[in-house]
Amino acid sequence: MLDIKFIRENKDLIALAAKKKFVAFDVEELLATDDLRKMKLQSVEKKRTEQNVVSDKVASAKDPAERDAMIFEMRKFKADMNKEETELEEIMKKWRSLMLLVPNIPDMTVPDGESDAGNMEVKKWGSLPEFDFTPKNHIELMENLGMVDLVRGAKVAGFRGYFLKDAGVKLSFAIWNYALDFFSKKGFSPMIVPSLVRRENLLGTGFLPQGEEDLYKTQDGDFLAGTGEVATMGYHSDEILPMEDLPKKFLAFSPCFRREAGSHSKDVKGLIRVHEFYKFEQVILCEASHETSVRFHEELTRNTEEFIESLGIPYHRVINCGGDLGLGQVKKYDLELWVPLEKKYREIASASYFHDFQTRRLNIRYKDTDGKMKFAHSLNNTAIPTPRILVSLVENFQQGDGSIAIPEVLQPYFGSDTISKK
RNA sequence: GGAGGAGUGGCUGAGCGGUCUAAAGCAACGGUCUUGAAAACCGUCACCUGGGCAACUGGGUCGUGAGUUCGAAUCUCACCUCCUCCGCCA
Numbered sequence: 263m264l265d266i267k268f269i270r271e272n273k274d275l276i277a278l279a280a281k282k283k284f285v286a287f288d289v290e291e292l293l294a295t296d297d298l299r300k301m302k303l304q305s306v307e308k309k310r311t312e313q314n315v316v317s318d319k320v321a322s323a324k325d326p327a328e329r330d331a332m333i334f335e336m337r338k339f340k341a342d343m344n345k346e347e348t349e350l351e352e353i354m355k356k357w358r359s360l361m362l363l364v365p366n367i368p369d370m371t372v373p374d375g376e377s378d379a380g381n382m383e384v385k386k387w388g389s390l391p392e393f394d395f396t397p398k399n400h401i402e403l404m405e406n407l408g409m410v411d412l413v414r415g416a417k418v419a420g421f422r423g424y425f426l427k428d429a430g431v432k433l434s435f436a437i438w439n440y441a442l443d444f445f446s447k448k449g450f451s452p453m454i455v456p457s458l459v460r461r462e463n464l465l466g467t468g469f470l471p472q473g474e475e476d477l478y479k480t481q482d483g484d485f486l487a488g489t490g491e492v493a494t495m496g497y498h499s500d501e502i503l504p505m506e507d508l509p510k511k512f513l514a515f516s517p518c519f520r521r522e523a524g525s526h527s528k529d530v531k532g533l534i535r536v537h538e539f540y541k542f543e544q545v546i547l548c549e550a551s552h553e554t555s556v557r558f559h560e561e562l563t564r565n566t567e568e569f570i571e572s573l574g575i576p577y578h579r580v581i582n583c584g585g586d587l588g589l590g591q592v593k594k595y596d597l598e599l600w601v602p603l604e605k606k607y608r609e610i611a612s613a614s615y616f617h618d619f620q621t622r623r624l625n626i627r628y629k630d631t632d633g634k635m636k637f638a639h640s641l642n643n644t645a646i647p648t649p650r651i652l653v654s655l656v657e658n659f660q661q662g663d664g665s666i667a668i669p670e671v672l673q674p675y676f677g678s679d680t681i682s683k684k
Numbered sequence: 685g686g687a688g689g690a691g692u693g694g695c696u697g698a699g700c701g702g703u704c705u706a707a708a709g710c711a712a713c714g715g716u717c718u719u720g721a722a723a724a725c726c727g728u729c730a731c732c733u734g735g736g737c738a739a740c741u742g743g744g745u746c747g748u749g750a751g752u753u754c755g756a757a758u759c760u761c762a763c764c765u766c767c768u769c770c771g772c773c774a
Contacts, residue, residue: 304734307743314743317755321702329754336754460764502694502731635731 263622264364266296272367279367282584284376292360299357302350309343362471366619368584369593375583381596382583387567388576391602395662399603400653401532403660404430407681409652410533421530422522422537426649429681433655433668434540434648436675441542441569441646442513448565450513450544450645455493457486457517463496466624468590468616475523490514490543491642498547499624508628508638509548509558513645516541533649534601534608542645547626550636555592555615562643563595563613569646570610573669575654576600578607590619597644599654610651613643 269276273289280287316336323329373382404410409430415423426434442452464470464477464485469492478486487493494514503510518541522528529535544562548554563579570577582594594614598607618637621627630636659667665682673679 300734303743307734310744311742313754317702320754333754340754 263361263619264366265622266361269293269364270296275367276364279365282368282372282374283365283587283589284585285363285365285589287363287365289364292357292364295353295357295360299350299353302346302353306343306346306350309339309346313339313343359471362465362623363589366590366592366616368587368591371581372587372593373581373583376585378582378586380583381580381586383578384581384595385579386576387571387578388574388600390576390600391658393602393660393662397602397657397660398664399532400601400656403656403664403666404533404652406664407666407683409433409656409681410649412532419538421526422535424533424536424649430649430652432676433652433672433681436668436672436677437646437648437651438515438540438542439675440672442515444569444572445513445542445544445565445645448511450511452513452515453494453497455490455497455514455516457490457493457519458484459487459493459496460484463487463492463499463624466499467492467495467620468588468623472589476521478519478521486519487516488518488520490516490518490541491545494543494545494642495620495624495626495640498626501626502635503547503626503628503638505549505628505630509546509554512543512545514543514545516543518647533653536649539647539649541647543642544645545640545642547621547638547640549628549630550618550639552617555617555639555641558641559593559595559613559615562641563597566597566611566613566643566645570597570599572671573655575658575669577610588614590616592617592619599651600658601654602657608650608654610647610654611644613641615639615641 264276269289270293273293276287276289280289313336316332316339320329320332320336323332373380375381398406401410401412405412407430408428409426411425411427412423415425417423418425446452458480461470461483464487469477469488477488480486491514493516494512497512498510518539520537522535522537525535544565546558546562548558567577567579577597577599580596580598582591582596587594591614594612596609597611597613599610600606601608617639620640621637626638626640627635628638655669656666659669661667661680663682665680668676668679668681670679
């Protein structure tokens with residue numbers, strides 16, 4: 263959500279933002295609704311003033327006849343006022359729903375483009391593996407080593423279901439424990455956060471109202487979040503934070519659920535795209551300054567890059583184009599890891615900042631040094647998702663005999679330097 | 685799942701149809717005093733929003749939402765959260 267004053271004063275910017283993000287949003291409709299809203303509100307408030315004045319008079323009236331006369335008058339007056347209040351409520355409903363659809367303004371450095379095809383590589387790291395044998399894909403590798411069972415996964419959980427087993431489990435825990443240490447050292451406080459969340463948190467983070475079909479919903483009207491960001495951002499909702507607590511850095515761990523609506527023909531095999539996975543997520547709340555947001559955005563991005571570099575997996579960083587940005591995102595980098603058998607990079611992390619788009623919706627504020635109440639800024643980036651990370655890991659580190667070499671940094675956590683057939 | 689009880693400003697807590705413009709205390713902040721501090725005393729001390737250059741001023745907010753009333757923190761209903769007891773359960 264943006265400030266209505268800002269929207270009024272910068273309607274051209276909003277129109278450009280909508281165009282750049284390929285979102286259908288009519289600023290003029292919002293502004294017209296806002297004009298109506300202001301007019302009606304003033305009229306209603308004037309009537310309320312009058313009512314308040316008369317109410318006071320009723321309370322202090324000595325003469326019962328005079329008092330009854332005033333009450334009688336007010337009855338008629340109130341009927342009139344109620345009509346206007348109903349009209350105002352109708353306008354407000356429309357106003358509120360339009361306000362939730364206003365796109366945040368993308369940063370100037372965001373390239374044009376309609377879809378992820380328009381994303382631009384800005385950085386490349388590591389050398390791609392060359393195999394002197396016929397390499398296997400992650401499915402074959404992991405099935406051979408008894409790390410995963412996709413057939414029974416589908417039997418039990420349906421399409422995109424999977425079981426991780428034995429070394430697959432151990433490897434997952436090794437990555438989690440390593441990630442916990444790695445990101446804690448960078449000043450992030452770990453939290454295990456709810457996945458089952460109330461609607462407000464999804465509205466607040468900007469996943470709703472537009473993305474409902476991507477979410478699992480319970481019969482109680484709650485949702486299963488697709489990322490720990492949702493609960494983590496909800497954590498401080500409706501709070502005023504002491505300024506000295508900023509920035510707040512969280513490392514959220516949670517199961518993540520995604521319906522992957524509309525992606526039924528994509529990545530149908532393996533562990534790339536599943537309905538249920540686990541993720542460590544970095545979330546930052548900081549002071550309301552663009553410079554600070556940019557600084558932390560780069561920091562969040564580097565953190566995950568350093569993590570991947572320590573594992574030794576080749577990756578690149580892309581800057582997402584306008585059409586690939588969410589409604590609230592100002593700028594986003596995706597980090598993509600090399601998947602040898604697909605001969606392409608695959609998204610593993612997504613770093614974005616929002617200015618106060620989310621914190622306005624969630625009402626997360628702090629009192630600035632000048633005593634003014636401000637909405638904090640928010641940012642997030644994946645730390646590491648499992649099991650998707652396993653895809654690149656096993657394919658890149660596979661060896662001719664079908665075994666998998668464990669990256670050195672993981673060995674203390676995994677307890678061995680290879681995974682091989684028993 | 686069943687039966688009760690409760691949600692008031694940063695905290696404690698009074699108010700239970702009209703001087704609520706929400707008491708009082710604590711904490712915090714500013715000042716006086718002091719070499720400095722403490723104590724004491726004086727003062728400030730919620731948020732959202734409209735109008736105005738400003739002084740100032742209108743409206744709203746007592747968990748949330750609806751309702752009753754000329755008038756609601758106060759009455760009614762629904763929901764949310766917490767507490768106590770019973771039941772069930774990892």
